[in-house]
Structures are given as structure tokens and as C-alpha cells.
Amino acid sequence: xxxxxxxxxxxLLFIAINSANAQENEKQLWYCWEEVVHPTLINExxxxxxxxxxxxxxxxxxxxxxxxxxGNFKYQYWHPINSLSDIDKLEAEWDKIMAKFGAEKxxxxxxxxxxxxxxxxxxxxxxxxxxxxxxxxxDSVNYMEFxxxxxxxxxxxxxxxxxxKAVAHIKSxxxxxxxxxxxxxxxxxxxxxxxxAFDKNKKEYIxxxxxxxxxxxxxxxxxxxxxxKILRSVERKEAWFARDLSYFGx
Numbered sequence: 216x217x218x219x220x221x222x223x224x225x226x227l228l229f230i231a232i233n234s235a236n237a238q239e240n241e242k243q244l245w246y247c248w249e250e251v252v253h254p255t256l257i258n259e260x261x262x263x264x265x266x267x268x269x270x271x272x273x274x275x276x277x278x279x280x281x282x283x284x285x286g287n288f289k290y291q292y293w294h295p296i297n298s299l300s301d302i303d304k305l306e307a308e309w310d311k312i313m314a315k316f317g318a319e320k321x322x323x324x325x326x327x328x329x330x331x332x333x334x335x336x337x338x339x340x341x342x343x344x345x346x347x348x349x350x351x352x353x354d355s356v357n358y359m360e361f362x363x364x365x366x367x368x369x370x371x372x373x374x375x376x377x378x379x380k381a382v383a384h385i386k387s388x389x390x391x392x393x394x395x396x397x398x399x400x401x402x403x404x405x406x407x408x409x410x411x412a413f414d415k416n417k418k419e420y421i422x423x424x425x426x427x428x429x430x431x432x433x434x435x436x437x438x439x440x441x442x443x444k445i446l447r448s449v450e451r452k453e454a455w456f457a458r459d460l461s462y463f464g465x
Contacts, residue, residue: 243338245397246296246305248280251330252288260327263320264290264460270312271462278305279464282457283359288329290457299335299401334402336409342378342396350391350423351414356456358420361411363399363450370445371398371406377442378408384434392423417453 252260264282278301280292294305313321366374378396385394392412399407414420 241340243340244296244298244400245336245338246294246302247334247336247402248292248294249332249334250290250292250328251332252290252327253329254288256327257288259323260290261460263324263327266320267312267316267324268460268462270316274312274315275465276312276462277308277464280462282460283454284457285452285454290460291454292460332402335400336397336403337400338395338397339375342375342382342408344382344385344390344394346391346393348391349393351393351419353413355415356413357458358414358417358453358455359411360420360424360451360453361409363403363452364408364410365404365447365449366406366408366445367447368406373445374408377438377445381435381438385431388430390427392427 250260270276278294278296280294282290282292284290294301296302296305316324364374382394395411397409399405399409412420414423
């Protein structure tokens with residue numbers, strides 16, 4: 216998304232507001248632009264980024280993005296796109312937004328950013344679970360926990376087979392929380408799959424995760440005996456939705 220100017224290097228990187236598209240198309244490609252902010256300039260970053268979001272609205276920017284922060288001065292902007300060629304298109308249109316923003320504000324905004332990164336993922340509906348009546352509606356989402364499953368090379372088909380088994384089980388039990396799974400693309404040390412779930416806040420997530428563990432504990436105890444055999448490592452992370460920095464499109 217945010218191509219940096221004045222010598223900043225751009226390196227080619229979960230939200231499910233667009234998961235309706237993923238369900239219809241079976242797969243949804245996401246492009247993520249990541250910014251690490253200087254701690255001492257976090258207030259300036261927020262104010263300028265909010266202005267940029269508002270400018271996107273007034274200028275009719277073509278590409279929606281959903282902002283998440285991991286709480287360690289790292290901000291990720293997730294764009295649902297149709298193909299990798301859309302990345303060049305959205306960056307070209309972003310250049311026009313920055314030109315409208317003006318040189319002075321652009322320079323101030325750039326100085327708030329310590330480093331950048333980017334990556335892509337492909338959300339796969341066959342490995343995900345989208346309940347008809349989810350407990351948490353997207354308008355109330357503010358917290359996300361996700362896991363990165365780094366698998367042994369050549370074990371992708373086994374991973375997907377096991378994910379389908381898990382999804383079928385929770386679906387048969389009438390589970391009401393969505394579960395999203397994607398394969399990692401550009402910017403990841405793959406092969407890797409990413410799984411994520413949402414809630415209204417972290418406290419609600421912890422409470423409902425405990426309920427989930429009690430209800431499905433026996434199933435996943437057996438499931439994990441085979442699951443761990445295909446994994447290199449697992450990284451568990453969390454993020455908070457930065458609604459004011461997001462842009463939901465036209």
C-alpha cells in the first residue's frame with residue numbers, strides 16, 4: 216500500500232471483512248503492507264495516517280485496506296486483491312494519494328516510520344469455517360489471534376487434509392465462531408499456513424477459547440498426535456484492529 220519516498224526501500228508482504236468474496240471464489244488473495252513506527256513519533260504517525268485514510272475516502276481510492284497493530288509499534292494494512300498484478304496498480308494509485316497529501320506532510324509521515332515490509336497470503340475457503348450465524352459479527356471485531364504453521368516441505372497436502380477434518384468436526388458440532396486459514400506467499404519463509412480467529416476484545420477471546428478447549432479438547436488431543444508430525448514450528452501472535460486507520464472503500 217504505502218510506497219515510501221526519499222530513499223526508503225520497499226520490500227515485497229487477517230482480516231475477514233472480505234471473506235464473503237473468499238467463500239464465493241474459494242480463494243482470496245491478500246496483500247499486506249507493514250510499517251514499524253518510531254516509538255517517540257507514534258502520535259504523529261497516528262494523526263497523519265488518519266488523515267491519509269480520510270483522504271482515501273474523499274479521493275475515492277480504489278483499494279480497501281484494513282489496519283491491524285500488534286501493539287509493538289508495528290502496523291499492518293491488509294488489502295483484498297484479485298491478482299499479484301493489482302499490487303503495482305494500487306501502488307501507482309497510492310502515489311497519486313501521496314501527491315495530493317503534499318510534500319510537507321509526506322515528509323513528516325515518512326520520518327515517523329522506522330522500517331517497512333510486505334507479504335501476501337491466499338485465504339482458502341475449503342480450509343476455513345464461516346458459520347451462517349457467527350457469534351461475533353465483523354462490525355464488533357477489535358481483536359485477532361493468529362498462528363503461523365511452518366510445515367515440513369512436501370507436507371502441504373497432509374496439512375490441508377487435516378484442516379478439512381477439523382473444520383468438518385466443528386461444523387458438525389454447530390460451532391459458531393469463524394476460523395480462517397490461508398497459505399503464505401511472498402515475504403514468508405515457507406511453506407507456511409496462517410490460521411486466525413476474531414473476537415470483540417482480548418478478554419472475550421480468552422473466555423471463548425477456554426470454552427472451545429473444553430468442548431473440543433478430546434478431539435484435538437487425538438488430532439494433534441498426527442498434526443505435530445508435519446510441523447517445523449508454530450508461532451502464535453495477536454493484533455488489534457485499528458479502525459481509524461482503515462479504509463473500507465467506496
